[in-house]
Amino acid sequence: EGQDVGVGPKHQKEVVDGVVASTFEEGSCISRHQSHLYRKASPYKPSSYLKSKLRDYEDLHRTCKFHYKTMKNNDTKSSNKSDDDDGARNCKYLIWTSFDGLGNRMVSLASAFLYAILTHRVLLVKFQTDMNGLFCEPFPDSSWLLPKDFPHWEDQNQNQSSFRVLHLRHTNNEHYDFFHCVHTQQLLQKIPVLILESNQYFVPLLFSIPSFRKHLIKMFPVKDTIFHHIGHYLFHPSNEAWHFITKFYQAHLANVNEKIGLQIRVFDTERKPHQAILNKILSCSFKHKLLPVLSSPLKNHTSKAIFIASLYSEYREKLRSMYMANTSVESNEVIGVYQASHEEYQNSNDNKHNMKAWSEIYLLSLCDELVTTSFSSFGYVAQSLGGLKPWILKWSYGEQPVNPPCEEAMSMEPCFHYPPKHDCRNNSIVNVTSFFHYTRHCEDFGNGVKLV
Numbered sequence: 282e283g284q285d286v287g288v289g290p291k292h293q294k295e296v297v298d299g300v301v302a303s304t305f306e307e308g309s310c311i312s313r314h315q316s317h318l319y320r321k322a323s324p325y326k327p328s329s330y331l332k333s334k335l336r337d338y339e340d341l342h343r344t345c346k347f348h349y350k351t352m353k354n355n356d357t358k359s360s361n362k363s364d365d366d367d368g369a370r371n372c373k374y375l376i377w378t379s380f381d382g383l384g385n386r387m388v389s390l391a392s393a394f395l396y397a398i399l400t401h402r403v404l405l406v407k408f409q410t411d412m413n414g415l416f417c418e419p420f421p422d423s424s425w426l427l428p429k430d431f432p433h434w435e436d437q438n439q440n441q442s443s444f445r446v447l448h449l450r451h452t453n454n455e456h457y458d459f460f461h462c463v464h465t466q467q468l469l470q471k472i473p474v475l476i477l478e479s480n481q482y483f484v485p486l487l488f489s490i491p492s493f494r495k496h497l498i499k500m501f502p503v504k505d506t507i508f509h510h511i512g513h514y515l516f517h518p519s520n521e522a523w524h525f526i527t528k529f530y531q532a533h534l535a536n537v538n539e540k541i542g543l544q545i546r547v548f549d550t551e552r553k554p555h556q557a558i559l560n561k562i563l564s565c566s567f568k569h570k571l572l573p574v575l576s577s578p579l580k581n582h583t584s585k586a587i588f589i590a591s592l593y594s595e596y597r598e599k600l601r602s603m604y605m606a607n608t609s610v611e612s613n614e615v616i617g618v619y620q621a622s623h624e625e626y627q628n629s630n631d632n633k634h635n636m637k638a639w640s641e642i643y644l645l646s647l648c649d650e651l652v653t654t655s656f657s658s659f660g661y662v663a664q665s666l667g668g669l670k671p672w673i674l675k676w677s678y679g680e681q682p683v684n685p686p687c688e689e690a691m692s693m694e695p696c697f698h699y700p701p702k703h704d705c706r707n708n709s710i711v712n713v714t715s716f717f718h719y720t721r722h723c724e725d726f727g728n729g730v731k732l733v
């Protein structure tokens with residue numbers, strides 16, 4: 282049982298054709314070489330301009346890797362440079378720091394990487410122990426981990442001239458109201474070290490800056506593939522996560538006709554209206570023929586797996602008892618209901634908890650169809666990695682049914698929940714979509730914007 286997971290020369294081509302550099306040694310990151318055995322080939326190919334930008338970035342990362350050692354906290358113009366430092370003299374850094382859940386972290390990290398590419402900065406990540414060992418190193422011959430002896434690791438005192446903290450968290454909305462203004466970018470350009478504090482997918486913001494936009498359009502001719510490509514480049518499950526993912530996949534998902542992923546995030550944790558949410562999921566799934574209606578006999582040779590990602594086990598139990606009672610082995614009608622964990626509560630400071638979250642995001646992304654929860658970046662990451670437009674469950678509090686229960690996403694991009702409202706051109710407050718190019722208001726959160 283299970284599928285062929287052998288990796289030989291015949292499989293190398295896929296790695297080379299994608300966004301990933303071909304120079305990686307295989308054992309250090311098995312998923313980078315095996316993921317195409319689990320995932321359908323993406324219909325979205327990276328542009329050659331994107332690939333060349335990524336290769337340029339990798340060179341920059343390599344060149345600047347150790348340059349920080351010559352930087353001083355207050356002065357980045359080190360006096361005793363050797364000739365070897367010439368190439369590194371202008372090294373500038375963007376340091377990513379983590380906030381909120383894993384989905385939020387991944388969407389802000391992807392945005393940070395794109396900003397680093399566009400501004401010729403080296404991206405370094407300040408992972409605490411809760412983020413250790415989730416992902417492989419993304420850049421060849423180099424590390425993206427912020428070295429412990431990097432200046433400013435401990436001391437984030439704003440009075441130093443050589444760095445600034447960039448607040449792009451939704452709680453600091455007023456700070457990033459001016460981030461997209463040309464003038465702000467000109468000022469930021471001069472600062473050697475930027476420390477990013479963000480939980481947002483701020484890629485649409487980058488599109489509103491003209492000098493960035495022209496590169497972004499060339500890099501991503503198909504606008505809604507940005508996280509899809511950047512995510513596939515950056516986020517490869519570590520060997521530990523890959524072991525968990527592939528073991529689960531082979532046990533439950535490998536041999537079915539269709540995999541339906543249900544991502545069930547409960548924001549109303551006071552009341553946890555499980556039954557109302559389940560009703561919404563069922564009416565969405567029946568309406569769009571994702572799951573068979575129980576009163577009608579199941580078709581012969583149907584084999585579907587329902588993969589549930591949720592902090593709670595109630596959904597699995599209810600769906601399992603519904604379908605178990607109605608399946609018949611003789612006619613090969615099988616609907617399996619599976620869940621990899623049920624953690625009960627969010628615990629984003631715990632490494633093992635994040636490992637499960639990452640594995641489940643990845644497993645969702647391997648499904649053929651997705652039903653996701655409004656406003657959840659956990660679901661956004663899964664859909665974009667999977668190249669899927671999910672059915673998004675309509676937002677509702679309490680027990681009242683909503684009609685329609687769900688809506689198909691316009692695009693697979695994550696939603697930028699809290700865009701700024703400031704129009705730099707005439708210093709006024711505007712409806713955001715009027716200056717965000719290629720965007721619409723998000724289906725699941727009207728204040729937000731997403732690329733389509």
Ligand code: GDP
Nearest residue numbers: 382383384385590591592627637638657658659
């Ligand atoms: P969001 O809050 O829904 O936008 O998504 P985030 O990923 O940013 O934060 C939610 C966090 O709660 C996740 O990162 C996990 O730590 C936890 N969590 C929520 N749903 C699930 C789930 O289905 N499975 C697991 N393992 N953890 C979850």
